[in-house]
Amino acid sequence: MSEVQSPVPAPTPGARSPGISRAIYGMPMFTALFVLDLGAAVSWYVEGLGFASPFTVPGSSGRALLHLLRWQFQDLLVRPAPSAVTAGTGCTLSFAAVYDEVPVDTLWITRDLTTSDPDGNVVVFTAARPPGSQEPAFSKQVERAEQAVVDCPNPESGMSLRNTTQIGGQLAHCDAWRQDRPSWLG
Template sequence: MSEYISPVPVPVPGAEPAEICREIYGMPMFVTVPSRDLAASRDFWMRGLGFVDLFSVPGQITHLRRWAFQDVLLVPGDPAGAAPAVRVGFSCVLSQIDEIAARCEELLPGCTSGPEDKPWNSVELEVVTPENARVVMTAARPLDPDGPQADWMREMGIEVPRP
């Protein structure tokens, strides 16, 4: 087996979140979110969703990041109306789901739905940000190879080794 290089921790009981990554690298993927109020958006993403401001050019762009390869660029602009401006998912660990939900609800009551257990062995929390972006925070559960999620995954053709 090759070396595990993902910044996402292996889903085991007690998994700790990855450190915030402040390195400068070629971003393999990022999302750009238009905002009418960059300062308010920056505050929500940082205090609610746990991002840091990697750098900002006032009035032009705010580059936010959590773990490596979880980059969001906030830019001036009009967010989408009733439709989501964007829908994007970010990995986290189980212990962060309730914390993120509580912080986001404190900042913007009614902005979260979930968390919800998914049959593919994750827990997902959806957050609607002030820009109307739909952010899904997803945490993998430790997989019991004899449990119902493993059975479901096998039925879907996903290889799940038995102990």
């Protein structure tokens, strides 16, 4: 088990953001984001969303790589795009938030804020909702899905894959499901 504590606070109204971390840590995961206008993108993330820019690395052509971060482990490496960026073809960036920072309750027991950056990348801030605030309709769908799960043993690998696919109200047969599985599953 890791000794590093998550910076995400408990899901309660009034929870406080842990703030921007100035700690030096190994980034276990980060997103490299290519943008058309480095200055506009950095301004949008820093001034609009509260990220910090702890350092910049100059590039050989004068262009830079910028490190942006919000909470610990919410790192972005922002680089100039080698060519024009087409809005909406980028990526979706998801960040943890505290309950009171985001306005929209979802069916899947979170509260979200969704927006787009100047290059059309979708940015989502998600906070868990407090225990006991489940949506009854979503809870029933999850219960039905759990009841519909069957094991589909794969004779070649010996692994058992879980199948929740329903076709016409009936659970799909494991053999039919195997025909549609991705090739990397073997």
